[in-house]
Amino acid sequence: MRLCWLLLTLLLWLPPLPGMAARDDIPNCLGCHTVSADVAVHAVFQTVHGGLGGGGNGSCAGCHGASEEHARNPAAAMPGISFGPRWQSPAEARTDACLGCHSGGSPLHWVGSEHQREGMACDSCHDSHRQQDPALSDSGSQQACLSCHSRVQAELLLPSRHPIAEGKTACGDCHNPHGSLGDASLHQASVSDNCLQCHQDKRGPFLWEHPPASEDCALCHRPHGAVHDRLLTARGPALCQQCHVAAFHPGLPYGAEGLAGGSGNQNVLGKNCLNCHSQVHGSNHPSGARLTR
Numbered sequence: 001m002r003l004c005w006l007l008l009t010l011l012l013w014l015p016p017l018p019g020m021a022a023r024d025d026i027p028n029c030l031g032c033h034t035v036s037a038d039v040a041v042h043a044v045f046q047t048v049h050g051g052l053g054g055g056g057n058g059s060c061a062g063c064h065g066a067s068e069e070h071a072r073n074p075a076a077a078m079p080g081i082s083f084g085p086r087w088q089s090p091a092e093a094r095t096d097a098c099l100g101c102h103s104g105g106s107p108l109h110w111v112g113s114e115h116q117r118e119g120m121a122c123d124s125c126h127d128s129h130r131q132q133d134p135a136l137s138d139s140g141s142q143q144a145c146l147s148c149h150s151r152v153q154a155e156l157l158l159p160s161r162h163p164i165a166e167g168k169t170a171c172g173d174c175h176n177p178h179g180s181l182g183d184a185s186l187h188q189a190s191v192s193d194n195c196l197q198c199h200q201d202k203r204g205p206f207l208w209e210h211p212p213a214s215e216d217c218a219l220c221h222r223p224h225g226a227v228h229d230r231l232l233t234a235r236g237p238a239l240c241q242q243c244h245v246a247a248f249h250p251g252l253p254y255g256a257e258g259l260a261g262g263s264g265n266q267n268v269l270g271k272n273c274l275n276c277h278s279q280v281h282g283s284n285h286p287s288g289a290r291l292t293r
């Protein structure tokens with residue numbers, strides 16, 4: 001340990017190498033980007049990024065590159081990497097600047113994600129020169145998401161909906177905006193895994209499974225909002241009859257061969273299947289084979 005300190009002190013005392021000496025004549029970024037000239041720039045020091053890079057030009061270089069030409073002649077040369085407004089580097093270069101430090105964690109699957117393929121970059125959502133990056137608050141990020149996803153915005157206003165506009169769930173609870181290995185950039189591998197994360201009571205195994213419920217919740221539910229109650233894709237008998245075709249018992253008038261016991265129950269006609277088959281997600285009742293209890 002002592003030896004380490006000794007070596008470190010020695011290193012600091014050594015004269016700079018020839019290559020490093022040249023850095024001294026690079027003007028300081030903040031010499032021109034003063035508080036009065038560029039208020040926003042200085043807010044970076046109130047974020048986690050402000051302390052990185054060792055101060056001076058190093059604080060800027062992580063994202064903007066060394067930018068030596070620019071610092072010497074700002075009228076003619078752009079910074080190594082610019083996010084605009086005047087010289088905007090291509091999306092890939094802007095993204096690489098961030099991925100240099102953020103290739104793991106939440107943005108791990110950025111490359112290949114839908115957003116990346118659409119030509120977006122990290123700064124499409126993140127604002128690194130704001131004390132509070134708006135992408136990191138639920139309301140700020142939702143505003144950004146909905147500015148592009150107008151169809152989802154409309155779904156959030158439908159009569160039956162997940163309480164997203166009400167602030168009880170957020171886009172980020174279900175989606176990773178940086179992409180994921182799952183469907184639709186969900187945090188989980190599949191839609192059902194996503195739903196079961198919060199609706200644990202619907203997770204089987206049940207004694208009597210209803211195959212579609214164990215297969216894919218989206219066969220009957222919409223994730224954001226729906227016209228029909230309980231986020232359902234269709235109403236009443238129509239929902240069930242997509243699979244249990246009309247020729248089946250409830251969709252037709254009943255004859256003597258109708259329900260169990262041979263009762264010709266006309267009341268079944270047009271009734272919601274759920275009146276009797278209430279355990280549509282599966283049943284654990286010993287005699288729940290028909291999902292009636």
Ligand code: HEC
Pocket residue numbers: 027028029030031032033057060061064066067068070071072073074075078079081082083084085086087088
């Ligand atoms: C000698 C003064 C000066 C120095 C030193 C300087 N800049 Fe600039 N910079 C400017 C001026 C002037 C502009 C505005 C250019 C324009 O819009 O015409 C600018 C613009 C920028 C922009 C915005 C680019 C764009 O596309 O709009 C960035 C980013 C930037 N500078 C970063 C840096 C970094 C990083 C450093 C330090 C390595 C630095 N600057 C050093 C004067 C300077």
Ligand code: HEC
Pocket residue numbers: 029030033038040041044049050059060061062063064083084085123126127128129130
């Ligand atoms: C964490 C990455 C990061 C760091 C560190 C950083 N910037 Fe930026 N800079 C950005 C991004 C991203 C933008 C695009 C606008 C935004 O998101 O605020 C930007 C925009 C700018 C602009 C253009 C502002 C405008 O809209 O007119 C200037 C000038 C600038 N940065 C200078 C600097 C200087 C000087 C430093 C060092 C003190 C620095 N930046 C440090 C990421 C960074």
Ligand code: HEC
Pocket residue numbers: 048049052053062063097098099100101102122123126128133136
């Ligand atoms: C020099 C390395 C470095 C670069 C370059 C860099 N970051 Fe970071 N960033 C960090 C570190 C370190 C943290 C704090 C620890 C963490 O959350 O991983 C951080 C945190 C963050 C956070 C979370 C902030 C918070 O308050 O919790 C966001 C968002 C972020 N960075 C976005 C970006 C974006 C966008 C860019 C490119 C414009 C970028 N970073 C470039 C190192 C970097």
Ligand code: HEC
Pocket residue numbers: 095098099102105106107110115120121122123124125126135136137141172173176177178
């Ligand atoms: C479509 C908008 C969007 C884009 C594009 C985007 N982000 Fe994010 N990012 C977010 C949101 C929203 C959050 C808030 C946390 C969450 O929901 O995952 C976030 C959070 C983060 C965090 C903090 C993660 C944590 O665990 O605290 C980092 C770091 C980050 N982003 C880096 C990046 C980098 C690097 C890129 C570019 C490769 C990028 N982001 C592109 C929206 C975006």
Ligand code: HEC
Pocket residue numbers: 113114115118120124125141142144145146147148149171172175176177183184185186
């Ligand atoms: C600049 C516009 C823009 C912003 C901002 C934006 N998106 Fe997207 N997003 C797109 C485009 C374009 C697509 C691809 C076409 C589509 O599916 O609509 C897409 C696709 C998606 C997908 C489908 C991904 C897949 O793998 O199938 C999800 C989920 C998504 N975005 C969520 C979000 C979330 C959450 C946010 C906010 C954090 C957000 N988006 C912000 C433009 C945007």
Ligand code: HEC
Pocket residue numbers: 142145146149151152162164169170171172173174175183184186191194218223224
């Ligand atoms: C409760 C979980 C959940 C929440 C919260 C949520 N989503 Fe989704 N989203 C999903 C699921 C599940 C899918 C996949 C649907 C499918 O494949 O059938 C999806 C699909 C998408 C898609 C791609 C397909 C489409 O419908 O266009 C986009 C874009 C999207 N969501 C954006 C958003 C945005 C923006 C928000 C926040 C306003 C959000 N989502 C909130 C679960 C959610």
Ligand code: HEC
Pocket residue numbers: 160161162163168169173174191192194195196197198199217218221222223229230231
């Ligand atoms: C992040 C947690 C979360 C995830 C993931 C989630 N939900 Fe929900 N869900 C909720 C909350 C919170 C409510 C509102 C409960 C309340 O108001 O009592 C809700 C309510 C519902 C309702 C009842 C709506 C009503 O009108 O009463 C249905 C149906 C539903 N979710 C289905 C799903 C499906 C299908 C998925 C998967 C696509 C899913 N949920 C994923 C949190 C979640």
Ligand code: HEC
Pocket residue numbers: 192195196199202203212213214216217218219220221230232274280281
């Ligand atoms: C075969 C169609 C179908 C499938 C598949 C399905 N559901 Fe449902 N779900 C319904 C119906 C119908 C209702 C309304 C029940 C009622 O009103 O009594 C409902 C209601 C709900 C509710 C709100 C009422 C409650 O019981 O809490 C939630 C939450 C829910 N489903 C979650 C899920 C999840 C999670 C999955 C996937 C594991 C799923 N559903 C798969 C048909 C289905």
Ligand code: HEC
Pocket residue numbers: 210211212219220239240241242243244273274277280289290291292
């Ligand atoms: C996506 C297709 C699909 C939808 C929608 C669907 N089911 Fe099913 N259902 C099935 C399948 C597949 C079986 C298993 C059939 C078998 O085992 O022969 C089944 C079995 C059943 C059974 C048990 C039958 C038996 O033979 O054991 C009942 C009762 C039932 N469904 C009622 C409903 C009701 C009520 C609805 C509407 C809320 C509904 N189903 C919606 C596909 C569906």
Ligand code: HEC
Pocket residue numbers: 237240241244249250251259260267268271272273274275276277290292
């Ligand atoms: C009035 C109550 C009632 C209503 C309403 C009702 N069912 Fe049934 N259903 C039953 C009973 C009781 C059985 C059990 C018959 C048996 O055990 O043989 C049954 C059996 C079934 C079976 C299994 C048939 C088989 O061959 O084993 C399916 C599938 C089914 N119903 C679907 C539906 C659908 C779809 C609807 C709505 C369109 C519906 N039911 C409406 C009472 C009802």
